[in-house]
Amino acid sequence: xxxxxxxxPGMFVQEKEAVTLDCTYDTSDPSYGLFWYKQPSxxxxxxxxxxxxxxxQNATExxxxxxxxxxRKSANLVISASQLGxxxxxxxxxxxxxxxxQFYFGTGTSLTVIP
Amino acid sequence: DSGVTQTPKHLITATGQRVTLRCxxxxxxxxxxxxxxxxxxxxxxxxxxxxxxxRAKGNILERFSAQxxxxxxxxxxxxxxxxxxxxxxxxxxxxxxxxxxxxxGPGTRLTVL
Numbered sequence: 001x002x003x004x005x006x007x008x009p010g011m012f013v014q015e016k017e018a019v020t021l022d023c024t025y026d027t028s029d030p031s032y033g034l035f036w037y038k039q040p041s042x043x044x045x046x047x048x049x050x051x052x053x054x055x056x057q058n059a060t061e062x063x064x065x066x067x068x069x070x071x072r073k074s075a076n077l078v079i080s081a082s083q084l085g086x087x088x089x090x091x092x093x094x095x096x097x098x099x100x101x102q103f104y105f106g107t108g109t110s111l112t113v114i115p
Numbered sequence: 116d117s118g119v120t121q122t123p124k125h126l127i128t129a130t131g132q133r134v135t136l137r138c139x140x141x142x143x144x145x146x147x148x149x150x151x152x153x154x155x156x157x158x159x160x161x162x163x164x165x166x167x168x169x170r171a172k173g174n175i176l177e178r179f180s181a182q183x184x185x186x187x188x189x190x191x192x193x194x195x196x197x198x199x200x201x202x203x204x205x206x207x208x209x210x211x212x213x214x215x216x217x218x219x220g221p222g223t224r225l226t227v228l
Binding site: 035037043044045046047050091093101102103104105106107108 | 117146148150157158159160163170171173203205207209211212213215216217218219220221222224
């Protein structure tokens with residue numbers, strides 16, 4: 001069964017600094033996808049970045065990058081040059097390939113950017 | 116704006132009642148997913164439809180049902196509501212049923228009193 005673990009319930013970062021949000025996963029699927037979503041206080045879920053299990057390079061999207069270490073089963077999100085608007089909940093999710101395209105979500109990390 | 120729309124935004128009802136949540140996927144997306152987000156259980160997958168047919172089922176209660184219509188919009192029906200059903204219900208959509216990013220709607224916040 002798939003499982004996503006986010007061990008940091010809350011994180012603080014100074015504005016303009018970089019921050020890493022941890023995510024580890026467990027799956028027996030040979031092919032899978034890893035995603036990060038941002039949920040601001042308004043509630044919507046915003047897609048940030050995707051990493052496929054066979055991708056050779058780490059994914060990047062603007063200030064977001066995904067530090068993918070397959071052997072360690074980790075997919076950490078790195079946010080560079082933090083902004084006040086980055087304060088939100090961040091969820092790591094995994095898509096398996098068996099049983100449909102359902103996502104398995106971690107418990108989330110609450111990030112607070114301090115001015 | 117993800118392009119996924121959900122109505123209503125908020126819903127307040129009483130125990131024992133029945134409600135219907137509506138979702139319209141992004142243009143071109145054929146697959147729709149429903150998720151429930153509650154404080155105690157986090158984000159949980161409920162059910163997936165692809166082009167009108169049920170594709171996968173998660174932790175969906177028997178009191179809950181869903182369907183996807185020919186125009187691809189989807190409805191989630193919740194009946195015999197209990198206090199514990201209070202949650203944020205998300206709809207998401209993707210182009211295909213596999214190997215695709217899911218884009219989430221703004222959610223419907225259901226409060227059962």
